[in-house]
Each structure stands twice: as structure tokens, then as C-alpha cells.
Amino acid sequence: MATPTHDAAMLVSKAGRLSIQKLPTQSPGPNEILIDVKSIALNPVDYYMRDSGFLLQDYPAIPGSDIAGTIAAVGADVPQSSRGTLLRSGTRVAAYAVSIYTQGKPSYGAFQTKVLVPADNVTPLPDTISFNQGASLPMAVVTAWSGITTLDLSYDTKINTTTTTTKKGLLVWGAASSIGLATVQIASKTLGLTVYAVASPRHAEYLQSLGAAAVFDYHGAPASVVTQIITAARAANVSLDLAFHATGDLQSAQEVIAAFTSDGADKGIVATAVPMDASSPMTEGVDTRFILPPPVEQGLRDRHFAFVFARWLCPALDSGAFIPAPETHSVPAGLRGLDVALDRLREGVSALKLVVEL
Ligand SMILES: NC(=O)c1ccc[n+]([C@@H]2O[C@H](COP(=O)([O-])OP(=O)(O)OC[C@H]3O[C@@H](n4cnc5c(N)ncnc54)[C@H](OP(=O)(O)O)[C@@H]3O)[C@@H](O)[C@H]2O)c1
Structure with a gap:
């Protein structure tokens, strides 16, 4: 035959x-x-x-x-x-x-x-x-979960926000990307994290419908975007010492996490999906890790x-x-x-x- x-x-x-x-x-x-x-x-x-x-x-x-x-x-x-x-x-x-x-x-x-x-x-x-x-x-969910484990969170993480006054947060930078949208959903709905998302404002409602607690526009001056996120998180008692960086300005993501590290959190972690090299930004107090494929x-x-x-x-x-x-x-x-x-x-x-x- x-x-x-x-x-x-x-x-x-x-x-x-x-x-x-x-x-x-x-x-x-x-x-x-x-x-x-x-x-x-x-x-x-x-x-x-x-x-x-x-x-x-x-x-x-x-x-x-x-x-x-x-x-x-x-x-x-x-x-x-x-x-x-x-x-x-x-x-x-x-x-x-x-x-x-x-x-x-x-x-x-x-x-x-x-x-x-x-x-x-x-x-x-x-x-x-x-x-x-x-x-x-497949690629989006596999990478989102790789990011979660890169942040030292286990597959079985379940945050119970009702027993703590400070909410455990996750910053998702580039949240409207394929891997960002998957991470927003997994982090909020499966793990129970409070997700702060960074994306174009036209996607704010969509991101909130998928579980984001707040959405910030990345198009402004970097320092002002960073300040807006930090101010909003502190006002809402959200600790943002972890970030999933899908795309966009890595340094700004690190600066948000550094602010919560200096608030007394353990060293913050940024997991980035974008390959790093010698020119990639580094910020004191923040451990920036590349999200390796499985x-x-x-x-x-x-x-x-x-x-x-x-x-x-x-x-x-x-x-x-x-x-x-x-x-x-x-x-x-x-x-x-x-x-x-x-x-x-x-x-x-x-x-x-x-x-x-x-
Ligand atoms: N490490 C790994 O294992 C792995 C696996 C998969 C993908 N990746 C990498 O991850 C990145 C994202 O992949 P993807 O397929 O999810 O991308 P994608 O869906 O093509 O990303 C498009 C989105 O990027 C957002 N964006 C563009 N510039 C931005 C900026 N300056 N700040 C914030 N958001 C910005 C846009 O957001 P708005 O619409 O809100 O403007 C757009 O919705 C790529 O670099 C890819 O190579 C890595």
C-alpha cells in the first residue's frame, strides 16, 4: 500500500x-x-x-x-x-x-x-x-504557567485574601498580549492573586472582565505610570512584589516591584518572557528572571x-x-x-x- x-x-x-x-x-x-x-x-x-x-x-x-x-x-x-x-x-x-x-x-x-x-x-x-x-x-497557557513557577509560586497556590488585610498582588505588564491575557486569568481566577494589569486603555474593560483588579495605560511618561500603579496599590492595600512581564518597558515593571521590596517585602521578582541580554535593565532589590520555556x-x-x-x-x-x-x-x-x-x-x-x- x-x-x-x-x-x-x-x-x-x-x-x-x-x-x-x-x-x-x-x-x-x-x-x-x-x-x-x-x-x-x-x-x-x-x-x-x-x-x-x-x-x-x-x-x-x-x-x-x-x-x-x-x-x-x-x-x-x-x-x-x-x-x-x-x-x-x-x-x-x-x-x-x-x-x-x-x-x-x-x-x-x-x-x-x-x-x-x-x-x-x-x-x-x-x-x-x-x-x-x-x-x-497552548503556547499562551504553557508560558503563563512557566511564568507562575518562575515567580516561585507552585501549581497549587491558592491565596485566601479574606484572612489577610494585605492582598498578594501580581503586576502583569503587557497584559493584552496573548501570554498576558492568559496570565491575568490564571493569576486571578486560579491562584487568587490581585492582578494589576498594564495595557492600552481600550482593553481595560476586557481585562477587568477576565479578572484584572485595575488596569493602567502604559503610554504616558514611564515615571508617571510607575507612580500611578504604586499609589493605587498602596491605597488598596495590595502588595505588588511580583511581576509577569510579557512585553513593553521592563525597567518600569522593575521599579514598581522595587517600591514594594523597600516597603519591607522579601526581594521582589520580575519574570520576563522577553529574552534578556547584557543591556537589559536591572533594578536593585529586584530579581529579574527570564521565563524559560518548559x-x-x-x-x-x-x-x-x-x-x-x-x-x-x-x-x-x-x-x-x-x-x-x-x-x-x-x-x-x-x-x-x-x-x-x-x-x-x-x-x-x-x-x-x-x-x-x-
Ligand atoms: N519565554 C517564553 O517562553 C515565551 C513564550 C511565548 C512568548 N514569548 C514572548 O513574549 C512576548 C509576548 O508574546 P505574545 O504572543 O503574547 O505577544 P502578542 O500577543 O503579539 O503581543 C501583542 C500585545 O503587546 C502589547 N504591547 C506592545 N507594546 C507594548 C508596550 N510597550 N507595553 C505594554 N504592552 C505592549 C500590545 O498591547 P496593547 O494592545 O494593550 O497596546 C498588544 O496587545 C513576545 O516577545 C514573545 O516572543 C516568550
């Missing part, structure tokens, strides 16, 4: 455009699932990979992390009844494809109609969640993915404790639309997730 094939958008050499080609469809190995992809969501790392070869090793390579679709085939040893739903052919799922861990190895990148993923990276989707919404989830070591990585996808995400979607955010926008033409969609993402989006539908 002829080997089945499927369409893939691949990079045939470093820093080029994507080329649509046929690839042989691999069967899933042990603990792997083959996904029939219906929607691909885009992230900044995708155009870094395309445009500069970031994290890629050999060519052809296939980038991409975020997918939703249906299960096409299940490998050996996959737990059949985890997450309250059977992981079997036809189950609707969202999944985190592992191109960044396989250096773009073709079978594992998101930009194709059939993708192999580790079973731990898959979560069933409730019927109320569309494939486009599902595809918007660790490369297989055991630690599997534990993180298993927590996010098997334990937390599916029930959170089912109960409404987590709402897919931001809104998605579908760029036409399927795999052929990926280059245009990546160009558009590189120009910048505002509380919007670009997807392509297959």
Missing part, C-alpha cells in the same frame, strides 16, 4: 519563505498522538524561526507550536481515559506541537495538516470551544505539560474558569496564508490572535 501523504508548509533553507509540499504521514510512536489539524495559531517565535532560523537545526524544517483539530491516530501507551474524555480517533483537541524542542524536525512542527505530538501536550476541547479558540491556547529535560518538561494539559486546562475550560483570549482572526488561504499571517504578526497585533484554518 502507498504511504499516505499530507500537505506541509516547510522551510527548505534558512531564512526563507514557507514552501507547500507533500510529506509522508508518520504513524504515532509510543506516547504520541497524530493530530488532523483544523486550525493553527501563530506566535512571535514562529516568525523568528522563519526569518532567522532561530532554534532550527536541519532543513527542511517545519516551525509552529499551536494547533487544534481531531485525533487521527493514537500510539502505544497513551492513557486512554485521562482528562475525563477518551483520547481516541475523532476526539476534538488542542495541542502544543514541539518544533522548538525538535529543532524543526518535520513531523513535529505545527505548520502542516497532520502533526505528531507527545500525548502529554494534548487536551480535549469542550464542544463550546471552537478549533480557532483551541489553537490559541525545561528541556524530558522529565521536568513532561511534568509541566501534564499539569497544564491533563490537570488544569480541560476542567478550567469546562467550568469557564479560563476563557480563550484574545479574540481570534482567521487569515485566509490555509497553509498558503501562513507567510502573510506571520508578516502581519511581525508588524504587531493588539489583543488579537492570528490563526489559519485548514
Whole structure:
């Protein structure tokens, strides 16, 4: 019998455009699932990979992390009844494809109609969640939880604000980004932190509906934005000694945290999603840490993915404790639309997730 094939958008050499080609469809190995992809969501790392070869090793390579679709085939040893739903052919799922861990190895990148993923990276989707919404989830929720653990908070953190007069706060800078919106929701609704968000004012109501206690506009003079946040937090008895920095002015985020450190808190922590280098700002009294993607070591990585996808995400979607955010926008033409969609993402989006539908 002829080997089945499927369409893939691949990079045939470093820093080029994507080329649509046929690839042989691999069967899933042990603990792997083959996904029939219906929607691909885009992230900044995708155009870094395309445009500069970031994290890629050999060519052809296939980038991409975020997918939703249906299960096409299940490998050996996959737990059949985890997450309250059977992981079997036809189950609707969202999944985190592992191109960044396989250096773009073709079978594992998101930009194709059939993708192999580790079973731990898959979560069933409730019927109320569309494939486009599902595809918007994996990178955002994985990074939000990586940020939470980078801040030395455990998966089981549950802040009980009724027993303390000072509320434990989290500053989320760049809160209208995909990872910011996920963090706002997880921090407020799952962990019980009081979230102060920094974003454009047009997103204030949206952020508050997702759990932010207060929203601050980052467009003013940095010193004035910092003062506004500190003043408001002190007035509300919120201790802001932790920050999740998704994007924007890292130094201002550090200055807010430093103010609460000098109020007597332990050394504050800023977890930043943006890679740091020698020119990155540092502020006394603040420990600034890069949010590493889930660790490369297989055991630690599997534990993180298993927590996010098997334990937390599916029930959170089912109960409404987590709402897919931001809104998605579908760029036409399927795999052929990926280059245009990546160009558009590189120009910048505002509380919007670009997807392509297959
Ligand atoms: N470390 C990791 O593992 C990891 C994982 C994923 C992503 N990342 C990185 O995290 C960053 C965010 O990714 P994403 O996909 O969430 O981004 P995104 O959704 O494309 O971010 C767009 C948002 O950025 C906000 N923004 C732009 N400039 C800002 C500024 N000066 N201050 C505050 N907000 C600003 C905008 O907010 P307004 O609309 O409010 O203006 C916009 O809504 C990227 O640098 C990405 O590479 C890192």
C-alpha cells in the first residue's frame, strides 16, 4: 500500500519563505498522538524561526507550536481515559506541537495538516470551544504557567485574601498580549492573586472582565505610570512584589516591584518572557528572571505539560474558569496564508490572535 501523504508548509533553507509540499504521514510512536489539524495559531517565535532560523537545526524544517483539530491516530501507551474524555480517533483537541524542542524536525512542527505530538501536550476541547479558540491556547497557557513557577509560586497556590488585610498582588505588564491575557486569568481566577494589569486603555474593560483588579495605560511618561500603579496599590492595600512581564518597558515593571521590596517585602521578582541580554535593565532589590520555556529535560518538561494539559486546562475550560483570549482572526488561504499571517504578526497585533484554518 502507498504511504499516505499530507500537505506541509516547510522551510527548505534558512531564512526563507514557507514552501507547500507533500510529506509522508508518520504513524504515532509510543506516547504520541497524530493530530488532523483544523486550525493553527501563530506566535512571535514562529516568525523568528522563519526569518532567522532561530532554534532550527536541519532543513527542511517545519516551525509552529499551536494547533487544534481531531485525533487521527493514537500510539502505544497513551492513557486512554485521562482528562475525563477518551483520547481516541475523532476526539476534538488542542495541542502544543514541539518544533522548538525538535529543532524543526518535520513531523513535529505545527505548520502542516497532520502533526505528531507527545500525548502529554494534548487536551480535549469542550464542544463550546471552537478549533480557532483551541489553537490559541497552548503556547499562551504553557508560558503563563512557566511564568507562575518562575515567580516561585507552585501549581497549587491558592491565596485566601479574606484572612489577610494585605492582598498578594501580581503586576502583569503587557497584559493584552496573548501570554498576558492568559496570565491575568490564571493569576486571578486560579491562584487568587490581585492582578494589576498594564495595557492600552481600550482593553481595560476586557481585562477587568477576565479578572484584572485595575488596569493602567502604559503610554504616558514611564515615571508617571510607575507612580500611578504604586499609589493605587498602596491605597488598596495590595502588595505588588511580583511581576509577569510579557512585553513593553521592563525597567518600569522593575521599579514598581522595587517600591514594594523597600516597603519591607522579601526581594521582589520580575519574570520576563522577553529574552534578556547584557543591556537589559536591572533594578536593585529586584530579581529579574527570564521565563524559560518548559525545561528541556524530558522529565521536568513532561511534568509541566501534564499539569497544564491533563490537570488544569480541560476542567478550567469546562467550568469557564479560563476563557480563550484574545479574540481570534482567521487569515485566509490555509497553509498558503501562513507567510502573510506571520508578516502581519511581525508588524504587531493588539489583543488579537492570528490563526489559519485548514
Ligand atoms: N519565554 C517564553 O517562553 C515565551 C513564550 C511565548 C512568548 N514569548 C514572548 O513574549 C512576548 C509576548 O508574546 P505574545 O504572543 O503574547 O505577544 P502578542 O500577543 O503579539 O503581543 C501583542 C500585545 O503587546 C502589547 N504591547 C506592545 N507594546 C507594548 C508596550 N510597550 N507595553 C505594554 N504592552 C505592549 C500590545 O498591547 P496593547 O494592545 O494593550 O497596546 C498588544 O496587545 C513576545 O516577545 C514573545 O516572543 C516568550
